[in-house]
Amino acid sequence: MADATEKKIKVKKEKEKGPRKGRWTRRGFIGAGLVAGGALVVGVAIRPGDRTDTLAEYVAGDGEHLLTAWVKISEDNTITAIIPHGEMGQGIHTALSAMLAEEMDADWDALDIIEAPAEKDYANFPLVREFATGGAKVPGFVFDTLNGAMLGLAKKMDMQITGGSTSVRFTGTGAMQTAGAATRELLMRAAAKDWDVSVDSLRTAKSMVYHDASNRSGTYGSFAAAASEMKPNLQPKLKSRKDYTLMGSPLPRVDIPAKVDGTADFGIDAKVDGMKYATVMASPVHGQTVARIDAKDAEAMPGVISVHNMGDYVGVVADGYWQAKQALDSLDVDFTTSDASSLSQEQLFAQYAESLDTGKRKTMHKAGNVAKGAEGAAKTIEAEYSVPFLAHACMEPMNATAWVRDGKADIWCGTQNPLGTRMAVAKAMELDAENVTLTTAFMGGGFGRRATPDYALQAAALSKVSGHPVKLIWSREETTQQDHYRPAVLGRFKASLDADGMPLTWESVFNHEGEPKEASDIVYAIPNKLVQVVDSPSHTRLGPWRSVDHTQHGYFTESFIEELAHAAGKDGYEYRRALLADKPRFIKVLDAAAKLGKWGEPLPEGQARGISIVESFMTIVAQVVTVDMSGGDPRVVHVACAADPGFAVNPDGFEAQMQSGIIYGLTAALYGEITLEGGAVAQSNFHDYEILRMDEAPKIDTIILTSDARLGGGGEPGTPPIAPAVANAVFNVTGKRIRKLPMRDLGLGAAS
Amino acid sequence: MVQLKINGKPTQLDVDPNTPLLWAVREQTGLTGTKFGCGIAMCGACTMHVDGQPVRSCSTPLSEAEGLDVTTIEGIANADGTLHAVQEAWIEHQVPQCGYCQSGQIMNAVALLRDTPNPSDDDINEAMAGNICRCGMYDRIRAAIKTAAKASTVMGG
Ligand code: FES
Numbered sequence: 001m002a003d004a005t006e007k008k009i010k011v012k013k014e015k016e017k018g019p020r021k022g023r024w025t026r027r028g029f030i031g032a033g034l035v036a037g038g039a040l041v042v043g044v045a046i047r048p049g050d051r052t053d054t055l056a057e058y059v060a061g062d063g064e065h066l067l068t069a070w071v072k073i074s075e076d077n078t079i080t081a082i083i084p085h086g087e088m089g090q091g092i093h094t095a096l097s098a099m100l101a102e103e104m105d106a107d108w109d110a111l112d113i114i115e116a117p118a119e120k121d122y123a124n125f126p127l128v129r130e131f132a133t134g135g136a137k138v139p140g141f142v143f144d145t146l147n148g149a150m151l152g153l154a155k156k157m158d159m160q161i162t163g164g165s166t167s168v169r170f171t172g173t174g175a176m177q178t179a180g181a182a183t184r185e186l187l188m189r190a191a192a193k194d195w196d197v198s199v200d201s202l203r204t205a206k207s208m209v210y211h212d213a214s215n216r217s218g219t220y221g222s223f224a225a226a227a228s229e230m231k232p233n234l235q236p237k238l239k240s241r242k243d244y245t246l247m248g249s250p251l252p253r254v255d256i257p258a259k260v261d262g263t264a265d266f267g268i269d270a271k272v273d274g275m276k277y278a279t280v281m282a283s284p285v286h287g288q289t290v291a292r293i294d295a296k297d298a299e300a301m302p303g304v305i306s307v308h309n310m311g312d313y314v315g316v317v318a319d320g321y322w323q324a325k326q327a328l329d330s331l332d333v334d335f336t337t338s339d340a341s342s343l344s345q346e347q348l349f350a351q352y353a354e355s356l357d358t359g360k361r362k363t364m365h366k367a368g369n370v371a372k373g374a375e376g377a378a379k380t381i382e383a384e385y386s387v388p389f390l391a392h393a394c395m396e397p398m399n400a401t402a403w404v405r406d407g408k409a410d411i412w413c414g415t416q417n418p419l420g421t422r423m424a425v426a427k428a429m430e431l432d433a434e435n436v437t438l439t440t441a442f443m444g445g446g447f448g449r450r451a452t453p454d455y456a457l458q459a460a461a462l463s464k465v466s467g468h469p470v471k472l473i474w475s476r477e478e479t480t481q482q483d484h485y486r487p488a489v490l491g492r493f494k495a496s497l498d499a500d501g502m503p504l505t506w507e508s509v510f511n512h513e514g515e516p517k518e519a520s521d522i523v524y525a526i527p528n529k530l531v532q533v534v535d536s537p538s539h540t541r542l543g544p545w546r547s548v549d550h551t552q553h554g555y556f557t558e559s560f561i562e563e564l565a566h567a568a569g570k571d572g573y574e575y576r577r578a579l580l581a582d583k584p585r586f587i588k589v590l591d592a593a594a595k596l597g598k599w600g601e602p603l604p605e606g607q608a609r610g611i612s613i614v615e616s617f618m619t620i621v622a623q624v625v626t627v628d629m630s631g632g633d634p635r636v637v638h639v640a641c642a643a644d645p646g647f648a649v650n651p652d653g654f655e656a657q658m659q660s661g662i663i664y665g666l667t668a669a670l671y672g673e674i675t676l677e678g679g680a681v682a683q684s685n686f687h688d689y690e691i692l693r694m695d696e697a698p699k700i701d702t703i704i705l706t707s708d709a710r711l712g713g714g715g716e717p718g719t720p721p722i723a724p725a726v727a728n729a730v731f732n733v734t735g736k737r738i739r740k741l742p743m744r745d746l747g748l749g750a751a752s
Numbered sequence: 753m754v755q756l757k758i759n760g761k762p763t764q765l766d767v768d769p770n771t772p773l774l775w776a777v778r779e780q781t782g783l784t785g786t787k788f789g790c791g792i793a794m795c796g797a798c799t800m801h802v803d804g805q806p807v808r809s810c811s812t813p814l815s816e817a818e819g820l821d822v823t824t825i826e827g828i829a830n831a832d833g834t835l836h837a838v839q840e841a842w843i844e845h846q847v848p849q850c851g852y853c854q855s856g857q858i859m860n861a862v863a864l865l866r867d868t869p870n871p872s873d874d875d876i877n878e879a880m881a882g883n884i885c886r887c888g889m890y891d892r893i894r895a896a897i898k899t900a901a902k903a904s905t906v907m908g909g
């Protein structure tokens with residue numbers, strides 16, 4: 001009860017402070033203050049008014065001082081980094097902590113790491129800082145989500161930013177490094193004051209301040225209290241790269257030990273007293289609802305507690321998952337139908353073709369004049385390309401645990417969007433956000449899928465109707481059929497070449513305008529271009545898929561440019577080089593991949609190489625693959641990958657992300673295809689939605705280049721180049737151009 | 753009531769003997785290190801050992817393990833509590849990304865090395881092809897298995 005009163009008071013206080021919206025200023029706010037309960041706070045405030053008191057309440061215990069929103073220091077010198085991103089395998093907890101510890105000179109070996117609570121204050125700061133320092137215009141609205149904040153802002157700013165690729169770029173530089181440096185400065189000033197010496201005469205290392213002249217030293221913990229009473233520097237000086245000791249060296253990932261001994265807790269491992277298990281089936285044709293349900297048999301099955309018609313899905317609550325699943329399978333359910341309920345894959349693509357023919361075109365990118373530019377061309381090349389829907393197929397099926405009762409809701413799940421999930425649950429349960437807690441867990445894969453909170457909303461609803469704490473687990477079949485898919489896209493391309501085979505014009509039109517907009521643009525120096533999009537409404541749910549629109553456009557562009565090279569009678573590598581002559585970063589990456597992949601060197605009969613280069617999320621990646629066609633189907637034997645992310649905070653982690661992105665993209669290129677039958681997804685499990693396995697996995701070599709560009713992403717940029725590189729290699733063996741993915745069942749014969 | 757040993761500990765499970773071993777262990781004993789991936793023996797995430805043999809516990813009824821020794825990822829460490837050579841190698845090569853498949857990968861690799869202490873690439877491909885890693889860490893898994901093989905050979909003299 002005391003709890004509730006306190007909460008009420010807090011809500012009231014907030015109201016008195018006026019609306020939470022406010023104009024962003026050009027600078028981040030870093031404030032300091034003392035809060036109730038003895039916790040000392042030096043906070044990074046993100047808009048007028050210091051918000052760190054709310055943060056301290058969530059993360060600081062007795063005798064702990066919250067020094068900026070991203071770090072707390074206890075008097076025994078334990079330093080804890082507070083990381084506002086979920087771990088889905090991208091090693092983000094390690095990379096972001098290293099960025100903080102680097103600038104702070106914190107002892108890496110004694111650093112604790114916790115995940116930030118799903119609080120608004122954690123959502124906002126890095127963006128403000130990033131855009132304040134980056135000089136971009138910052139819109140005056142409050143974000144409701146954590147990673148979702150990135151998406152929200154990205155939308156307004158016409159760029160799509162997703163999950164892992166944002167964390168290092170935005171939170172890392174914008175928040176972690178700045179906070180680390182500001183904290184270190186504060187601690188040094190506190191020490192200087194205490195010892196009555198100048199700040200310049202001090203040095204720091206491993207969470208200690210030293211004054212060598214007088215042989216004095218003190219722990220960060222011992223100065224935390226005094227530091228918190230000082231006003232922090234808003235724009236602390238960051239180290240230069242040459243002084244880094246942590247960033248740029250391979251750091252063992254902090255999440256790995258728990259992932260080899262079975263102790264890592266994923267969402268599916270949540271344990272709540274009295275918990276029951278649930279599973280669901282939603283309408284196979286998305287957007288339809290339950291028309292009729294006969295639950296008699298299911299309700300009578302052993303272990304079954306209740307069966308629920310939830311409108312657009314049915315759910316069973318039971319003593320165990322298996323019992324719930326057995327009962328679900330025995331349910332007799334009909335769903336409503338619509339025009340979409342007869343749609344086949346062929347009809348879908350016929351609709352796309354129709355909209356390319358007659359739909360209203362919107363221009364995405366334009367230069368020169370393609371009609372004029374094509375006059376007097378020596379050659380014109382045209383081609384049509386397509387890619388299918390793709391599921392994310394996270395290894396961990398969708399799941400969430402919820403306990404909704406007495407005007408509150410507790411949620412446990414893995415999510416790429418903790419705050420957005422919490423807010424969505426509050427809204428759906430008609431609760432005050434204050435009364436909804438969210439405990440995050442490791443994610444068994446995200447890839448964009450876990451940015452959508454549908455599964456958490458179902459868990460909450462089923463807990464509410466059944467009156468039990470409920471762990472909802474989707475079957476693999478449900479996970480495959482109720483995904484939010486990478487869009488299926490049809491694209492038409494046309495180019496004209498001059499007498500030397502160099503392109504004069506580049507035209508394309510495709511369906512589906514997604515994010516980021518620059519994905520459909522071309523980096524090559526072609527004087528006249530026109531890139532257009534048409535609308536293609538879909539009843540099938542779509543969502544961000546690893547590297548978002550770069551997957552389809554990377555494949556289209558890098559295949560079609562190869563067609564031009566071929567028409568010009570030129571080598572794909574040299575042709576790209578010529579068209580990138582004014583972009584030295586690209587040339588370096590392309591050259592590095594060519595060298596690593598032994599471009600031009602002889603290969604055994606039946607093998608050839610293919611090359612591609614794609615920039616996404618500010619990282620440039622080129623790949624040279626070696627493909628063997630002697631078995632009739634493409635077998636990738638080697639991938640040489642060169643990447644320039646500006647700077648890799650954890651090179652080993654970055655390399656792992658490239659490997660991961662390549663296998664993810666290769667799986668899609670060779671096998672990935674979600675098709676519609678009667679408007680519903682035809683695939684269901686790993687037998688018909690195949691995933692690349694060990695016996696087909698190529699050897700991958702990666703080289704990381706450093707440049708003075710700003711930090712680029714790691715989680716996604718490895719994916720786009722692989723499909724076109726493989727397709728180009730297949731052409732180089734067989735002479736057959738692959739214009740439709742996936743590559744299986746295309747009737748590709750062995751080299752003749 | 754089904755009697756069996758889990759990680760050396762005699763255990764009675766009071767559930768329908770048709771319940772897949774995976775769910776019986778996860779829900780009744782709280783040992784949640786073994787994961788659910790597909791439910792149809794296609795991904796290997798649920799791999800446990802039953803009398804030393806790797807099985808897909810999602811598709812193995814509890815009754816089949818009656819009276820037998822079941823080992824899960826939680827029970828694979830050495831008797832003195834130190835990590836198994838395979839687990840050590842997994843850390844050395846920083847194998848896991850999301851980590852969700854890795855209990856199954858490790859259990860399968862332990863079984864492979866027991867039967868084939870010095871596996872070739874082909875041996876590894878064949879033995880590990882049943883375990884999907886959606887994060888694509890195959891290169892690292894392969895390297896880690898070789899490291900573990902070496903470590904075991906050295907230890908075994
Ligand atoms: S869950 Fe058992 S093999 Fe996939």
Ligand code: FES
Binds near residue numbers: 847851852854888889
């Ligand atoms: S590490 Fe994520 S599925 Fe293997």
